[in-house]
Amino acid sequence: MPTVLVTGASRGIGLEFVRQYAAEGWRVIAACRRPDAAKALAGVKGKVEIRGLDVTNEGEIDALAAALADDAIDVLINNAGILHRGDGLGRIDTAKWIETFRVNAIAPLLVAERLLPAVLRGDRKRIVSVTSQMGSIADNDSGGYYSYRTSKAALNMAMKSLSIDLKPRKVIVAVFHPGWVKTDMGGAGAAIEPSASVAGMRRKIGTLGDADSGGFFNYDGERLPW
Protein backbone atom coordinates (compact mmCIF):
# COMPACT_ATOMS: atom_id res chain seq x y z
CA MET A 1 0.00 0.00 0.00
CA PRO A 2 1.12 3.59 -0.52
CA THR A 3 2.64 5.81 2.15
CA VAL A 4 1.35 9.21 3.26
CA LEU A 5 3.11 11.61 5.62
CA VAL A 6 0.93 14.12 7.47
CA THR A 7 2.24 17.07 9.55
CA GLY A 8 0.23 18.43 12.46
CA ALA A 9 -1.28 14.97 12.95
CA SER A 10 -2.13 15.31 16.65
CA ARG A 11 -5.65 16.73 16.24
CA GLY A 12 -8.15 18.35 13.90
CA ILE A 13 -7.81 17.91 10.15
CA GLY A 14 -4.38 16.25 10.40
CA LEU A 15 -5.68 13.57 12.77
CA GLU A 16 -8.61 12.93 10.41
CA PHE A 17 -6.22 12.47 7.46
CA VAL A 18 -4.39 9.87 9.55
CA ARG A 19 -7.64 8.08 10.47
CA GLN A 20 -8.95 7.92 6.91
CA TYR A 21 -5.74 6.85 5.19
CA ALA A 22 -5.06 4.26 7.92
CA ALA A 23 -8.60 2.91 7.59
CA GLU A 24 -7.95 2.39 3.88
CA GLY A 25 -4.83 0.38 4.68
CA TRP A 26 -2.21 3.00 3.80
CA ARG A 27 1.03 3.24 5.74
CA VAL A 28 0.77 6.55 7.56
CA ILE A 29 3.69 8.54 8.94
CA ALA A 30 1.96 10.82 11.45
CA ALA A 31 4.20 13.74 12.36
CA CYS A 32 3.35 15.80 15.40
CA ARG A 33 5.35 18.01 17.71
CA ARG A 34 4.53 16.21 20.98
CA PRO A 35 4.07 12.48 20.33
CA ASP A 36 3.76 11.75 24.07
CA ALA A 37 0.75 14.07 24.34
CA ALA A 38 -0.97 12.92 21.14
CA LYS A 39 -3.43 10.54 22.82
CA ALA A 40 -6.05 10.48 20.04
CA LEU A 41 -3.37 9.77 17.47
CA ALA A 42 -1.98 6.88 19.52
CA GLY A 43 -5.44 5.28 19.44
CA VAL A 44 -5.73 5.19 15.63
CA LYS A 45 -5.78 1.62 14.33
CA GLY A 46 -3.68 0.60 11.34
CA LYS A 47 -0.15 1.05 10.02
CA VAL A 48 0.50 4.35 11.77
CA GLU A 49 4.04 5.43 12.68
CA ILE A 50 4.16 8.45 14.97
CA ARG A 51 7.16 10.75 14.50
CA GLY A 52 8.12 13.89 16.37
CA LEU A 53 8.17 17.03 14.23
CA ASP A 54 7.84 20.67 15.16
CA VAL A 55 7.69 22.08 11.64
CA THR A 56 9.50 25.25 12.71
CA ASN A 57 12.51 23.22 13.86
CA GLU A 58 14.84 22.69 10.89
CA GLY A 59 16.93 20.21 12.85
CA GLU A 60 13.84 18.06 13.39
CA ILE A 61 12.91 18.28 9.69
CA ASP A 62 16.43 17.17 8.74
CA ALA A 63 16.33 14.36 11.32
CA LEU A 64 13.03 13.12 9.86
CA ALA A 65 14.48 13.28 6.34
CA ALA A 66 17.50 11.26 7.54
CA ALA A 67 15.23 8.70 9.21
CA LEU A 68 13.40 8.32 5.88
CA ALA A 69 16.60 8.12 3.83
CA ASP A 70 15.68 4.72 2.39
CA ASP A 71 11.95 5.33 2.40
CA ALA A 72 9.35 6.48 -0.10
CA ILE A 73 6.49 8.91 0.46
CA ASP A 74 3.67 8.78 -2.07
CA VAL A 75 1.71 11.73 -0.71
CA LEU A 76 3.17 14.44 1.53
CA ILE A 77 0.54 16.53 3.32
CA ASN A 78 1.63 19.81 4.88
CA ASN A 79 -1.25 20.32 7.28
CA ALA A 80 0.18 21.93 10.44
CA GLY A 81 -0.99 25.51 10.81
CA ILE A 82 -1.77 28.22 13.32
CA LEU A 83 -4.20 31.14 13.42
CA HIS A 84 -3.44 34.21 15.50
CA ARG A 85 -6.79 35.93 15.96
CA GLY A 86 -5.84 39.11 17.76
CA ASP A 87 -4.18 41.13 15.00
CA GLY A 88 -6.80 43.54 13.76
CA LEU A 89 -5.76 47.02 12.69
CA GLY A 90 -4.13 48.80 15.62
CA ARG A 91 -3.01 45.49 17.20
CA ILE A 92 -0.37 44.27 14.76
CA ASP A 93 2.08 42.05 16.63
CA THR A 94 5.36 41.54 14.77
CA ALA A 95 6.41 38.47 16.75
CA LYS A 96 3.06 36.72 16.20
CA TRP A 97 3.13 37.60 12.51
CA ILE A 98 6.62 36.10 12.10
CA GLU A 99 5.62 32.99 14.06
CA THR A 100 2.55 32.55 11.83
CA PHE A 101 4.72 32.93 8.74
CA ARG A 102 7.20 30.36 10.01
CA VAL A 103 4.53 27.73 10.65
CA ASN A 104 2.12 28.41 7.78
CA ALA A 105 4.34 29.59 4.92
CA ILE A 106 8.02 28.76 5.42
CA ALA A 107 7.79 25.38 7.16
CA PRO A 108 5.69 23.68 4.43
CA LEU A 109 8.30 24.62 1.82
CA LEU A 110 11.18 23.46 4.04
CA VAL A 111 9.41 20.17 4.74
CA ALA A 112 8.78 19.69 1.01
CA GLU A 113 12.38 20.56 0.16
CA ARG A 114 13.97 18.25 2.74
CA LEU A 115 11.56 15.34 2.15
CA LEU A 116 11.70 15.67 -1.64
CA PRO A 117 14.07 12.70 -2.06
CA ALA A 118 11.52 10.46 -0.31
CA VAL A 119 8.70 11.91 -2.45
CA LEU A 120 10.74 11.23 -5.60
CA ARG A 121 11.15 7.60 -4.50
CA GLY A 122 7.34 7.30 -4.19
CA ASP A 123 5.11 6.10 -7.02
CA ARG A 124 2.54 8.91 -6.78
CA LYS A 125 4.79 11.94 -6.14
CA ARG A 126 2.24 14.36 -4.67
CA ILE A 127 2.85 17.29 -2.36
CA VAL A 128 -0.31 18.79 -0.88
CA SER A 129 -0.52 21.76 1.47
CA VAL A 130 -3.57 22.71 3.50
CA THR A 131 -4.03 26.42 2.89
CA SER A 132 -7.12 28.58 3.41
CA GLN A 133 -9.55 30.53 1.30
CA MET A 134 -8.51 33.37 3.62
CA GLY A 135 -5.25 33.39 1.67
CA SER A 136 -7.11 34.25 -1.52
CA ILE A 137 -6.66 37.90 -2.51
CA ALA A 138 -9.54 37.67 -4.99
CA ASP A 139 -11.88 36.33 -2.30
CA ASN A 140 -10.98 38.82 0.44
CA ASP A 141 -14.06 40.94 1.00
CA SER A 142 -13.98 41.15 4.80
CA GLY A 143 -10.43 42.28 5.67
CA GLY A 144 -8.52 41.74 8.92
CA TYR A 145 -6.64 38.55 9.91
CA TYR A 146 -3.42 40.10 8.62
CA SER A 147 -0.95 37.47 9.79
CA TYR A 148 -3.09 34.48 8.80
CA ARG A 149 -4.21 35.81 5.43
CA THR A 150 -0.70 36.87 4.39
CA SER A 151 0.86 33.60 5.58
CA LYS A 152 -1.57 31.53 3.52
CA ALA A 153 -1.17 33.80 0.46
CA ALA A 154 2.60 33.30 0.81
CA LEU A 155 2.12 29.54 1.15
CA ASN A 156 0.06 29.55 -2.03
CA MET A 157 2.78 31.40 -3.94
CA ALA A 158 5.53 29.14 -2.57
CA MET A 159 3.62 26.04 -3.66
CA LYS A 160 2.90 27.52 -7.09
CA SER A 161 6.64 28.04 -7.61
CA LEU A 162 7.34 24.56 -6.29
CA SER A 163 4.87 23.09 -8.79
CA ILE A 164 6.81 24.74 -11.63
CA ASP A 165 10.23 23.77 -10.27
CA LEU A 166 9.19 20.13 -9.80
CA LYS A 167 7.32 19.70 -13.08
CA PRO A 168 10.35 18.14 -14.83
CA ARG A 169 10.51 15.58 -12.02
CA LYS A 170 6.81 14.71 -12.39
CA VAL A 171 5.85 15.83 -8.89
CA ILE A 172 2.29 17.18 -8.58
CA VAL A 173 1.94 20.07 -6.12
CA ALA A 174 -1.43 21.49 -5.02
CA VAL A 175 -2.98 23.55 -2.23
CA PHE A 176 -6.38 22.85 -0.65
CA HIS A 177 -8.86 24.93 1.31
CA PRO A 178 -10.39 22.40 3.73
CA GLY A 179 -13.66 24.33 4.17
CA TRP A 180 -14.72 25.87 7.48
CA VAL A 181 -14.14 22.83 9.66
CA LYS A 182 -15.15 21.92 13.21
CA THR A 183 -11.72 21.73 14.86
CA ASP A 184 -10.00 23.68 17.62
CA MET A 185 -9.13 26.27 14.98
CA GLY A 186 -12.46 26.35 13.15
CA GLY A 187 -14.57 26.23 16.32
CA ALA A 188 -17.70 24.29 17.20
CA GLY A 189 -19.88 26.55 15.02
CA ALA A 190 -18.00 25.73 11.82
CA ALA A 191 -19.83 24.48 8.75
CA ILE A 192 -18.51 20.94 8.23
CA GLU A 193 -17.08 17.98 10.08
CA PRO A 194 -13.42 17.00 9.63
CA SER A 195 -14.60 13.69 8.16
CA ALA A 196 -16.37 15.45 5.24
CA SER A 197 -13.51 17.87 4.63
CA VAL A 198 -10.85 15.18 4.57
CA ALA A 199 -12.97 12.76 2.51
CA GLY A 200 -13.36 15.48 -0.12
CA MET A 201 -9.68 16.41 -0.15
CA ARG A 202 -8.61 12.76 -0.30
CA ARG A 203 -10.91 12.17 -3.27
CA LYS A 204 -9.31 15.02 -5.20
CA ILE A 205 -5.76 14.14 -4.06
CA GLY A 206 -6.36 10.66 -5.42
CA THR A 207 -7.26 11.93 -8.89
CA LEU A 208 -4.82 14.84 -9.23
CA GLY A 209 -3.26 14.87 -12.69
CA ASP A 210 -0.45 16.85 -14.31
CA ALA A 211 -2.87 19.61 -15.34
CA ASP A 212 -3.85 20.09 -11.68
CA SER A 213 -0.31 20.82 -10.50
CA GLY A 214 -0.02 24.36 -9.19
CA GLY A 215 -3.77 24.43 -8.51
CA PHE A 216 -5.72 25.94 -5.60
CA PHE A 217 -8.68 23.68 -4.76
CA ASN A 218 -11.63 23.69 -2.42
CA TYR A 219 -12.11 20.50 -0.40
CA ASP A 220 -14.85 19.45 -2.84
CA GLY A 221 -12.38 19.54 -5.72
CA GLU A 222 -13.55 22.84 -7.26
CA ARG A 223 -10.88 25.36 -8.22
CA LEU A 224 -10.64 28.54 -6.14
CA PRO A 225 -9.55 32.01 -7.30
CA TRP A 226 -6.12 33.22 -6.20
Ligand SMILES: NC(=O)c1ccc[n+]([C@@H]2O[C@H](COP(=O)([O-])OP(=O)(O)OC[C@H]3O[C@@H](n4cnc5c(N)ncnc54)[C@H](OP(=O)(O)O)[C@@H]3O)[C@@H](O)[C@H]2O)c1
Ligand atom coordinates in the same frame (compact mmCIF):
# COMPACT_ATOMS: atom_id res chain seq x y z
N1 LIG B 1 -10.49 24.48 10.68
C1 LIG B 1 -10.75 25.31 9.68
O1 LIG B 1 -11.89 25.81 9.53
C2 LIG B 1 -9.66 25.65 8.69
C3 LIG B 1 -10.02 26.49 7.61
C4 LIG B 1 -9.05 26.80 6.67
C5 LIG B 1 -7.78 26.27 6.78
N2 LIG B 1 -7.46 25.47 7.84
C6 LIG B 1 -6.07 24.93 7.88
O2 LIG B 1 -6.13 23.53 8.12
C7 LIG B 1 -4.94 23.11 8.79
C8 LIG B 1 -5.31 22.28 10.01
O3 LIG B 1 -6.11 23.11 10.85
P1 LIG B 1 -7.05 22.52 12.01
O4 LIG B 1 -8.37 23.16 11.83
O5 LIG B 1 -6.94 21.06 12.08
O6 LIG B 1 -6.34 23.23 13.26
P2 LIG B 1 -6.10 22.72 14.75
O7 LIG B 1 -7.23 21.87 15.19
O8 LIG B 1 -5.78 23.96 15.52
O9 LIG B 1 -4.80 21.79 14.63
C9 LIG B 1 -3.59 22.38 14.23
C10 LIG B 1 -2.55 21.31 14.11
O10 LIG B 1 -1.32 21.92 13.69
C11 LIG B 1 -0.31 21.53 14.60
N3 LIG B 1 0.76 22.50 14.71
C12 LIG B 1 0.69 23.81 15.01
N4 LIG B 1 1.92 24.33 15.06
C13 LIG B 1 2.79 23.32 14.78
C14 LIG B 1 4.19 23.23 14.68
N5 LIG B 1 5.01 24.27 14.89
N6 LIG B 1 4.74 22.02 14.36
C15 LIG B 1 3.95 20.94 14.17
N7 LIG B 1 2.62 20.97 14.26
C16 LIG B 1 2.05 22.16 14.56
C17 LIG B 1 -1.02 21.32 15.92
O11 LIG B 1 -0.22 20.55 16.77
P3 LIG B 1 -0.32 20.64 18.42
O12 LIG B 1 -1.42 19.70 18.82
O13 LIG B 1 1.04 20.20 18.84
O14 LIG B 1 -0.61 22.07 18.76
C18 LIG B 1 -2.28 20.61 15.43
O15 LIG B 1 -2.00 19.24 15.18
C19 LIG B 1 -4.16 24.39 9.13
O16 LIG B 1 -3.15 24.59 8.17
C20 LIG B 1 -5.24 25.47 9.01
O17 LIG B 1 -4.70 26.74 8.72
C21 LIG B 1 -8.37 25.15 8.80
